[in-house]
Amino acid sequence: MFIDPHVHCRDGTQSYKETIAHALSVAERAGMSAIFDMPNTDPPIFRFEQAAERIALARQTKSPVWYGLYVGLSADREQIVDAVRAYDELPEVVGCKMFAGHSTGNLGVTDEKSQQFVYDTLAELGYTGVVAVHCEKESLMKPLLWNPLQPVSHCVVRPPQAEVASVRDQLSFARIADFNGTVHVAHISVPEAVDIVESYRKKMSVTCGVTPYHCLLDSSALEKKGLICKTNPPLHIKPMVDQMMDYLCSGAIDWIESDHAPHLLREKLHEPHLSGMPGMPFYPRFIQQIAPRMSTHLLHDVTFGNIQKKFGIDIPQRHCEPQTDLAREYEFDGFG
Ligand SMILES: [Zn+2]
Numbered sequence: 001m002f003i004d005p006h007v008h009c010r011d012g013t014q015s016y017k018e019t020i021a022h023a024l025s026v027a028e029r030a031g032m033s034a035i036f037d038m039p040n041t042d043p044p045i046f047r048f049e050q051a052a053e054r055i056a057l058a059r060q061t062k063s064p065v066w067y068g069l070y071v072g073l074s075a076d077r078e079q080i081v082d083a084v085r086a087y088d089e090l091p092e093v094v095g096c097k098m099f100a101g102h103s104t105g106n107l108g109v110t111d112e113k114s115q116q117f118v119y120d121t122l123a124e125l126g127y128t129g130v131v132a133v134h135c136e137k138e139s140l141m142k143p144l145l146w147n148p149l150q151p152v153s154h155c156v157v158r159p160p161q162a163e164v165a166s167v168r169d170q171l172s173f174a175r176i177a178d179f180n181g182t183v184h185v186a187h188i189s190v191p192e193a194v195d196i197v198e199s200y201r202k203k204m205s206v207t208c209g210v211t212p213y214h215c216l217l218d219s220s221a222l223e224k225k226g227l228i229c230k231t232n233p234p235l236h237i238k239p240m241v242d243q244m245m246d247y248l249c250s251g252a253i254d255w256i257e258s259d260h261a262p263h264l265l266r267e268k269l270h271e272p273h274l275s276g277m278p279g280m281p282f283y284p285r286f287i288q289q290i291a292p293r294m295s296t297h298l299l300h301d302v303t304f305g306n307i308q309k310k311f312g313i314d315i316p317q318r319h320c321e322p323q324t325d326l327a328r329e330y331e332f333d334g335f336g
Contacts, residue, residue: 006257031322101136
């Protein structure tokens with residue numbers, strides 16, 4: 001029924017948070033036909049061999065949910081060559097992921113010169129797939145303003161301007177490089193960033209995806225519910241959240257991605273106060289909520305059609321009744 005193109009399975013040293021086998025099982029019950037896994041694991045997925053090993057883990061589960069994987073990008077030419085080879089040769093590798101600002105894990109290509117180098121190299125190698133980018137400009141972050149006793153301070157640490165500036169950077173770098181693939185702005189959260197994406201649509205292939213929480217929860221949730229609602233990018237003020245929902249319902253956003261990122265409760269409530277929430281359990285309830293606000297056609301596009309088309313993968317559609325009580329699979333549910 002649905003594709004969730006942004007899921008963090010954590011097999012490796014962090015398998016206590018989530019595993020491919022468990023995420024696929026939740027995905028099956030949430031009504032997913034496919035999930036795409038992210039590479040910021042420990043150790044991260046950078047290499048052809050690492051991708052192949054991870055895909056083998058997914059195959060072992062014999063899940064009816066199709067498993068796709070992103071390979072991480074660094075500013076090392078030889079690594080980029082290896083990532084492109086994984087994309088070319090492994091059918092489950094759906095694209096490459098670049099962290100233009102640090103989030104969970106150590107993957108980050110944070111200086112602008114290195115980001116330009118990544119697009120230049122991908123263009124030179126003739127890569128025409130998707131590069132999903134975590135867009136938050138590191139130089140505009142204010143880590144010194146973080147105060148865990150006031151979780152809402154996280155919104156000042158990673159301000160909306162950091163996302164807007166990074167989206168502008170990435171799209172202009174890709175254009176300068178004559179990059180022939182698609183730049184995907186992952187978990188877009190600021191209306192002005194959606195406007196920038198829109199302004200580039202005629203010039204190059206660009207897409208953006210939004211999480212349910214950036215359409216529903218505003219920064220007051222960080223005051224009411226506290227650190228469990230800490231995410232990257234952070235929650236924003238209510239007018240921005242409402243605008244993101246309007247953009248989704250009017251077709252300005254290409255698809256929904258849950259950014260399913262479970263951590264242990266203690267890792268969120270205490271040091272290192274990790275960012276991320278389990279998103280997949282809430283996905284079916286979110287679809288119920290937005291269905292009355294859009295045509296059946298658009299609903300199909302943002303949950304399946306646009307993703308299938310952009311990634312060019314023939315994913316068989318599963319039909320099942322999605323379960324809406326999956327939150328109990330995790331220690332907490334930020335949507336509550
Ligand atoms: Zn993510």
